[in-house]
Amino acid sequence: MKRKEFLTACAAGLVGSAVVPRLAQGEPHVTQPWPSVSSDDDRFWAFLRDQFPLTRDRAYFNTGGLGASPYAVIDAVKAKMDELERVSETGHNEELWKSVKGSAATLLGCDATELAFMRNTTEGINVVANGLPFKEGDEIILTTHEHVGNALTWMPLARRKGLTLRRFEPSTASAGENLARLRTLISRRTRLIAIPHIVTTTGLVLPVKEICALARARGIWCFLDGAQSAGMMPFDLHDVACDAYATSGHKWLLGPKETGLLYVRKEMLDSITPLFVGAYSADFDFLKDFYSYEKSAQRYEYGTVSIPLRYGLGAGINFIQRIGIEAVWKRDRALADYLYDGLRSIPGVTVLSPSSPDLRSAMTTFVHDRLPHLEMQKHLDTFNLRTRSVTEGGLAALRISTHIYNSFEEVDRVIAGVRSA
Ligand SMILES: Cc1ncc(COP(=O)(O)O)c(C=O)c1O
Numbered sequence: 001m002k003r004k005e006f007l008t009a010c011a012a013g014l015v016g017s018a019v020v021p022r023l024a025q026g027e028p029h030v031t032q033p034w035p036s037v038s039s040d041d042d043r044f045w046a047f048l049r050d051q052f053p054l055t056r057d058r059a060y061f062n063t064g065g066l067g068a069s070p071y072a073v074i075d076a077v078k079a080k081m082d083e084l085e086r087v088s089e090t091g092h093n094e095e096l097w098k099s100v101k102g103s104a105a106t107l108l109g110c111d112a113t114e115l116a117f118m119r120n121t122t123e124g125i126n127v128v129a130n131g132l133p134f135k136e137g138d139e140i141i142l143t144t145h146e147h148v149g150n151a152l153t154w155m156p157l158a159r160r161k162g163l164t165l166r167r168f169e170p171s172t173a174s175a176g177e178n179l180a181r182l183r184t185l186i187s188r189r190t191r192l193i194a195i196p197h198i199v200t201t202t203g204l205v206l207p208v209k210e211i212c213a214l215a216r217a218r219g220i221w222c223f224l225d226g227a228q229s230a231g232m233m234p235f236d237l238h239d240v241a242c243d244a245y246a247t248s249g250h251k252w253l254l255g256p257k258e259t260g261l262l263y264v265r266k267e268m269l270d271s272i273t274p275l276f277v278g279a280y281s282a283d284f285d286f287l288k289d290f291y292s293y294e295k296s297a298q299r300y301e302y303g304t305v306s307i308p309l310r311y312g313l314g315a316g317i318n319f320i321q322r323i324g325i326e327a328v329w330k331r332d333r334a335l336a337d338y339l340y341d342g343l344r345s346i347p348g349v350t351v352l353s354p355s356s357p358d359l360r361s362a363m364t365t366f367v368h369d370r371l372p373h374l375e376m377q378k379h380l381d382t383f384n385l386r387t388r389s390v391t392e393g394g395l396a397a398l399r400i401s402t403h404i405y406n407s408f409e410e411v412d413r414v415i416a417g418v419r420s421a
Helices: 003-011 042-049 071-087 094-108 122-129 152-161 173-186 208-217 308-324 325-344 373-380 408-419
Strands: 115-118 139-142 165-169 190-196 221-225 245-247 261-265 282-285 292-293 347-353 363-368 386-388 399-402
Touching: 071 308, 094 115, 094 261, 094 308, 115 122, 122 152, 122 190, 122 221, 122 245, 122 261, 139 152, 139 173, 152 165, 165 173, 173 190, 173 208, 173 221, 190 208, 208 221, 208 373, 308 325, 325 363, 325 408, 373 386, 373 399, 373 408
Parallel strands: 139 165, 139 190, 190 221, 221 245
Antiparallel strands: 115 261, 245 261, 282 292, 347 363, 363 399, 386 399
8 A cells, every 4th residue: 555545544444454354363474564554553563463463352562471472473483484384494594594583683783793692591591601611709680670580590600600699689769870880890800780670570771782881891791681671772782892692582572482692702702612513513523533613603593493493583583673762762761751640640659760751761660658569460461461570679569661663541530440440
């Protein structure tokens, strides 16, 4: 449909749910032409919502836990699986690697050769943690609000190698306060700062560029847990200048479950030794006792993998890119800001997410002074609202993630639900 035709259809009330018939479960999906109205237009988002099989019986606010996939992703996975199962081949091919990593590199602001496919963020963190050359007595700085993926990963390693984990409480007050808190933990023994880009508990965006610069100036490595940032907000890894960054494909990137990416700055490739190796990690000749790791981050990949999932991840990234990451961020934040204001107006509610818009993301976390968070969650369940309980860092709160398939009407339902509690 041309822009003009689309606008005419809009005027006739034919956009979004009217243009795209709702499908019964299992019914094949027919991809609709992409609308050419601007992303400032609500009708654009109504159209996008129709690209997801996600039920409308329940409003889904847990993208920080798991993102919903659009038909474009589901269809890519199914089609590739059907194709490969007809011939029983793995489907591994270099062109696919190049194209998916190329799209991811454009989105994340790095080189495709600095990216490795992972199963999730946690796997990427494990590669970094177990691959860095720590010595007994080395110290690692983290926050007190780590998700298990960036908490447990370091604990047995610290015990095994005699490392010390030092933690600072992330402040929602200001970027400067976080830098100050982190600075007080730096000692001669600090080897690594391993912190989230966006804190899982409150959605706080940490000043990662300044933190990486501080680390670099002191000869300290900087690793970012990016589970919550890729696909939610625009950033450029080369500009951030971290040493490594891990993320999930199955959250804000809308990819299939069990997909992820690990970025390792090219100069760090030889410092992070691959923990698991096998086919695709290296050139080798077993009989001559020779091996040489891949020059790229592919050295962290090994063995047979699911090609349909890789295709699906590529489709998820392309879907985000087609909307434009700036437009995604604007939409996600508009929903989150609307929610923030709505929650703040309810007596008894305290919003734990930062009050400064510059520090906020698309995850909004709150508590109620009379209703414990799990009871609040149950109460919101009765309104068919899927939220996420937050217990990291000793909190007992509820988190609401707002992504492109959410609407202002759904956010109104959260506000009304909390108000009625
Ligand atoms: C900050 C953070 N790190 C890591 C993870 C773990 O992600 P995955 O399950 O994809 O490994 C999450 C998941 O919610 C998270 O929020």
